[in-house]
Amino acid sequence: MRKVLLPTIIFIATILLVIRLFYLQVIDDTLKLKSDNNAIKINYDYPERGYIYDRNGNLLVANQPSYDIMVIPKDVKEIDTSEFCTLLKITKEDFLKKIAKAKVYSPRLPSVFLSQLNKKEYAAFQEIERKFAGFYIQKRSLRDYQVPCGANVFGFITQVNDKIISKNKYYNSGDLIGRQGVEESYEEILRGIKGVKYIQKDKYNREIGSYKEGRFDTIAVQGKDINLTLDAELQKYGEELMINKRGGIVAIEPKTGEILALVTAPSYDPAILVGRQRSKNYTMLYHDSIAKPLYDRGLLAQYPPGSPFKILTGLVALQVKAIDENTSIICNHGFSFAPGRFMRCHCHGGVIQLHRGIYESCNTFFSTSYMRTLDKFSDPSVGVDVWSKHLKTFGLGEFMGYDLPTGRKGNIPTSKTYNKVYKGWRWSSKTIVSNAIGQGEVLMTPMQLANMMATVANRGFYFTPHIVRKIKGQIIDKKFTTKHKTTINRRYFETMISGLFDVYNFGTAHGLNVDGIDICGKTGTAENFTKVDGKRVQLKDHSIFVAFAPKDNPKIAIAILVENGGFGATIAGPIASLMIEKYIKHKITRKDLETRILAKDLQPEYNRFISKPIRDTLINTKVTIKEKAVVTIKDTSGIKKRTALKP
Incomplete structure (x- = not known):
């Protein structure tokens, strides 16, 4: 029995190894895809995030188009930096800092150079994009809030940082992620799934078509819509009642546990x-x-x-x-x-x-x-x-x-x-x-x-x-x-x-x-x-x-x-x-x-126990966001810039 056991184990292991090698080299092209990465450009198609409604079907959070300028550092060659900076209203120092940061992330992979251009800025850049090798436009969607309330419930979306990218391979530099509120709790549901297209390039770095006839391409899947338990009118009214006050209001429907406000x-x-x-x-x-x-x-x-x-x-x-x-x-x-x-x-x-x-x-x-x-x-x-x-x-x-x-x-x-x-x-x-x-x-x-x-x-x-x-x-x-x-x-x-x-x-x-x-x-x-x-x-x-x-x-x-x-x-x-x-x-x-x-x-x-220099500056502060939000304070007595509520 012992004489047979060892040869049997070796034989089975050899067969499994041969099968695995055959699969990797003949059937599965993913490793080849990675090895050909220098000759392949990856384009991402970002889906719209899911819409957010209140309990009565009222739209609270939708989407609006946004455009990011992406850069692949190794492809940036002999561009007119002065024209580029003038067009985008940035300084040459900013340009160099952003390029250096992109190189740290990866010389070969795209990263965000300038985010969230509006339609006018996008149109101006698109007209002469061909003059700036290594730069291209990535379309994304940003949130479009239909109501001025509920910020703490909704949360917000922001760019991922290096820590998130290292922990979650779904995200790349420049991707957006939900933070705080519903956007964070239901991120995987709201974000959808981004699509991927692999473009073959020739030795002159020119695009020559889809890699493997699009076999590895995937289509974007839009995020799912969600209905909150929130009553938008009640939430808005509660925030109005709390103007110039500090505290919290929580309203719940007893028979379901649904949060109304x-x-x-x-x-x-x-x-x-x-x-x-x-x-x-x-x-x-x-x-x-x-x-x-x-x-x-x-x-x-x-x-x-x-x-x-x-x-x-x-x-x-x-x-x-x-x-x-x-x-x-x-x-x-x-x-x-x-x-x-x-x-x-x-x-x-x-x-x-x-x-x-x-x-x-x-x-x-x-x-x-x-x-x-x-x-x-x-x-x-x-x-x-x-x-x-x-x-x-x-x-x-x-x-x-x-x-x-x-x-x-x-x-x-x-x-x-x-x-x-x-x-x-x-x-x-x-x-x-x-x-x-x-x-x-x-x-x-x-x-x-x-x-x-x-x-x-x-x-x-x-x-x-x-x-x-x-x-x-x-x-x-x-x-x-x-x-x-x-x-x-x-x-x-x-x-x-x-x-x-x-x-x-x-x-x-x-x-x-x-x-x-x-x-x-x-x-x-x-x-x-x-x-x-x-x-x-x-x-x-x-x-x-x-x-x-x-x-x-x-x-x-x-x-x-x-x-x-x-x-x-x-x-x-x-x-x-x-x-x-x-x-x-x-x-x-x-x-x-x-x-x-x-x-x-x-x-x-609330202002009774604020230090006198800061309290004095409250008198003539300028509201920079909205009446019930915060205002900027510049303290001339040497205290660092900070903010406080409008008095």
């Missing part, structure tokens, strides 16, 4: 990141360290959720039977939880039960409920872990899995958090009672707040929020149609919703109601601290509001956070009412609220 403020017109000025404008946005227009506050900003978190405090307390619907707690306009430590309360005081505790937002009731929750267990470490596990079934303290490329998971503390913070010290429910009212170590993003309200609206379940509703010829990921159930009994949600409904009738949002719509909501005011010259300074509170409507068969759940906005009912609450009415009625009857919010300018508040 995703607003970050300040924002910018997506059209400024298209064309020859794209790089300049992006640099300006990127270096705005004051207003941060590229920072998506709806997904990335982590805030103390404030009083809306009392909804969860109450639900968990009900679930572990630390309280029931009839539990009564006496509130003396605040909660004394340790010697010298007093938590003020703005409710009317007296005997408080859950229902009234919700609509009057009683700190005493929910602080007591939180402590009773943790004290139900033998050790506060066990209690806080039980509390944490219930909260995480709402999608808190973790990345939510939505189809956008950025986000943060917030923070829901556990026993590990406090065992580390209070190492060597004995801690109890009183030590961490500020968690009860959404302060302490609890952090949530506006997206998580909106999803929390969608879960409450659904009486205990949610669908992973997502921004794409339909892809042409394709089914969306099933994870977006999978129901996630919380660990809270459904009947407790009904109890909580009753209190949330009366927030508008008798409570902290009284006066924000909309005729004909039953809204359930919760105001919130979160403390806000920052460091100025190394010292911890308390700023004006953040204004927070969460809501859903209608009470029965809800169609929209929403969360609004306005930085430095003050009480929840002052700014965030009216915005919630207006957004809800806009979506459900498609019109606004609360013109009083609309006028007040559109006129509200928080820029003086």
Whole structure:
């Protein structure tokens, strides 16, 4: 057996090797194609990117033609550099830099020399292209935005860099790729597949026809169209309401998890990141360290959720039977939880039960409920872990899995958090009672707040929020149609919703109601601290509001956070009412609220702690993009050029 085995292995290996060599040399011409590369010119045919529509079929993002001048360095010979530079309005120094950069990429392969020419520039160059050996025109398509809103949702397209090219062989120098937003998340779907044509050249470098009669040529496949879950009118309206404010708005359809609006403020017109000025404008946005227009506050900003978190405090307390619907707690306009430590309360005081505790937002009731929750267990470490596990079934303290490329998971503390913070010290429910009212170590993003309200609206379940509703010829990921159930009994949600409904009738949002719509909501005011010259300074509170409507068969759940906005009912609450009415009625009857919010300018508040030299320059700055975007600042006192919002 052993005598036969070795010769058999050698025989089989030899046969396989011969077959492989025959295939490579006779059947497969790809290696020959590579070896003949010097005599073959490769032309790419770039497809149009897929169009982007909103949930109602309105076109949001289309395409427009663009033209790049490509260069193959080894083919550039004896051209009139002066004429070339004059035609394209560049300096000779720029010409030499671009040629040198192209040579670094590859002397033999094409790379972009000058990108995104308009039709007039293209026509002028095309007339005398023959005079400039080594240069040719590559047609591409750029985005054409049909709306001035949604920049943070769409993202933008830009040229690939060397790092991307080295990692993904699909891309070549000068190719475009989606960055941020939907353009990045759905890049492979939107970009399509570029076509390739191989052109044979003779020894004089003249084109003589298709290589191998076009056997290896491929045709371009256009990118697939997608429909977003976004309501374009609601998105536009939300951005208008947030002019001269900072913060985020997230609206979700509870029964599907579809994102109806995703607003970050300040924002910018997506059209400024298209064309020859794209790089300049992006640099300006990127270096705005004051207003941060590229920072998506709806997904990335982590805030103390404030009083809306009392909804969860109450639900968990009900679930572990630390309280029931009839539990009564006496509130003396605040909660004394340790010697010298007093938590003020703005409710009317007296005997408080859950229902009234919700609509009057009683700190005493929910602080007591939180402590009773943790004290139900033998050790506060066990209690806080039980509390944490219930909260995480709402999608808190973790990345939510939505189809956008950025986000943060917030923070829901556990026993590990406090065992580390209070190492060597004995801690109890009183030590961490500020968690009860959404302060302490609890952090949530506006997206998580909106999803929390969608879960409450659904009486205990949610669908992973997502921004794409339909892809042409394709089914969306099933994870977006999978129901996630919380660990809270459904009947407790009904109890909580009753209190949330009366927030508008008798409570902290009284006066924000909309005729004909039953809204359930919760105001919130979160403390806000920052460091100025190394010292911890308390700023004006953040204004927070969460809501859903209608009470029965809800169609929209929403969360609004306005930085430095003050009480929840002052700014965030009216915005919630207006957004809800806009979506459900498609019109606004609360013109009083609309006028007040559109006129509200928080820029003086934001500018309070900007250094004096920069603040002084804000007075006479020139708007270079649009009113709600950023403006250029040139500080004459020696501080580097930077940008900030128009005051």
